[in-house]
Amino acid sequence: MRVVEAFRAAFGASPQTVWHAPGRVNLIGEHTDYNDGFVLPFAVPWGVTAALTPRDDDTIRVLSLQSDSGQPVTMASREESRGWTRYVVGVLAMLGDRVRGADIAIDGDVPSGAGLSSSAALEVSVASALNDVHALGMTPMELALLSQKAENDFVGMPCGIMDQAASALCEEGHALFLDCRSLGSRNIPLDLASHGLSMLIIDTQVHHEHAGGEYAKRRAECESAARKLGVAALRDVTDLGGALARLQGDERKRVEHVVAENHRVEALVGLLRAGAVTEIGALLNASHLSLRDLYEVSSPELDVAVEASLKGGARGARMTGGGFGGSAIALVPLERLDSVKESVSNAYAERGFKAPRFLPATAAKGAHRVS
Ligand code: GAF
Numbered sequence: 001m002r003v004v005e006a007f008r009a010a011f012g013a014s015p016q017t018v019w020h021a022p023g024r025v026n027l028i029g030e031h032t033d034y035n036d037g038f039v040l041p042f043a044v045p046w047g048v049t050a051a052l053t054p055r056d057d058d059t060i061r062v063l064s065l066q067s068d069s070g071q072p073v074t075m076a077s078r079e080e081s082r083g084w085t086r087y088v089v090g091v092l093a094m095l096g097d098r099v100r101g102a103d104i105a106i107d108g109d110v111p112s113g114a115g116l117s118s119s120a121a122l123e124v125s126v127a128s129a130l131n132d133v134h135a136l137g138m139t140p141m142e143l144a145l146l147s148q149k150a151e152n153d154f155v156g157m158p159c160g161i162m163d164q165a166a167s168a169l170c171e172e173g174h175a176l177f178l179d180c181r182s183l184g185s186r187n188i189p190l191d192l193a194s195h196g197l198s199m200l201i202i203d204t205q206v207h208h209e210h211a212g213g214e215y216a217k218r219r220a221e222c223e224s225a226a227r228k229l230g231v232a233a234l235r236d237v238t239d240l241g242g243a244l245a246r247l248q249g250d251e252r253k254r255v256e257h258v259v260a261e262n263h264r265v266e267a268l269v270g271l272l273r274a275g276a277v278t279e280i281g282a283l284l285n286a287s288h289l290s291l292r293d294l295y296e297v298s299s300p301e302l303d304v305a306v307e308a309s310l311k312g313g314a315r316g317a318r319m320t321g322g323g324f325g326g327s328a329i330a331l332v333p334l335e336r337l338d339s340v341k342e343s344v345s346n347a348y349a350e351r352g353f354k355a356p357r358f359l360p361a362t363a364a365k366g367a368h369r370v371s
Contacts, residue, residue, distance in 0.1 A: 115326020281316025
């Protein structure tokens with residue numbers, strides 16, 4: 001394994017453990033996680049592999065096979081961490097004095113900037129490796145929560161739990177139905193191929209700079225609306241009409257999205273359980289329109305990807321993840337794959353957008369030890 005070879009070359013011995021954690025796409029349930037709602041992500045076949053040996057001092061050495069220098073970054077303490085190393089050091093920091101330093105080599109193949117949660121994969125791979133070598137006995141959900149805390153408190157991104165939970169808990173061939181309040185989850189079989197369907201990822205190759213600030217703003221709007229409505233979180237809104245009558249402007253739109261999106265997750269899970277996977281397209285489309293018009297987190301590239309894939313024969317399509325660029329997903333009958341790709345490529349070329357990248361999405365396994 002090349003990450004093990006790189007570890008040996010950099011640090012002069014074999015790693016004590018090697019863990020892989022995947023990125024994700026979200027089938028449905030967008031911007032619901034931090035509203036205590038429901039999500040339905042599945043793990044993708046790309047992720048991060050972390051080879052790790054603990055140290056008995058506070059030094060942290062991290063080598064990324066994707067970094068240009070080819071050299072490990074050496075930090076005498078957690079405070080020295082900068083840039084991408086914060087995702088790694090943040091996990092160590094959240095473990096406090098349960099761990100000291102570590103030598104770590106990282107190899108990732110999540111398509112960069114595609115919005116497929118490479119940062120969650122990085123955090124969860126390192127958290128899983130540390131849990132293993134230090135015999136901490138943490139469950140996959142505890143590792144997901146630790147990774148989310150590293151991202152919230154150390155990196156400074158106020159994300160919800162979805163991406164880390166997907167990376168830690170998903171099962172091959174299944175989507176993860178997660179209640180972000182109780183943290184209870186169920187693996188829902190996602191059998192597309194036997195229905196003649198596939199899930200296509202359309203990577204817009206665009207990531208808008210202001211995404212982080214807009215994400216925090218949406219979250220703050222939801223929290224403000226929940227306070228006005230006297231509920232702990234938007235998950236608790238039971239009378240949508242009554243709630244909307246008490247709100248105005250952006251907050252009104254955000255609430256309408258979140259409440260309906262939670263119902264769409266439950267409806268989609270119901271269809272999957274009933275074996276009616278061919279029927280989920282309308283829910284994907286409705287989710288996209290709501291994210292575009294009510295939550296206002298789509299982008300021209302995402303909208304064109306969705307519209308053109310439907311025109312090319314997709315059964316449903318939507319943006320996936322936080323938005324403002326990243327990827328869309330399309331549910332495509334196998335015999336229409338070429339026509340969907342052609343339709344999207346042509347639409348992008350007509351508008352002068354950068355050519356999109358197409359990736360097949362199969363539901364992969366969550367974090368696991370590889371050596
Ligand atoms: C990003 C966040 F990291 C997730 O927690 C989630 O809120 C998602 O955007 C939107 O559904 O991926």
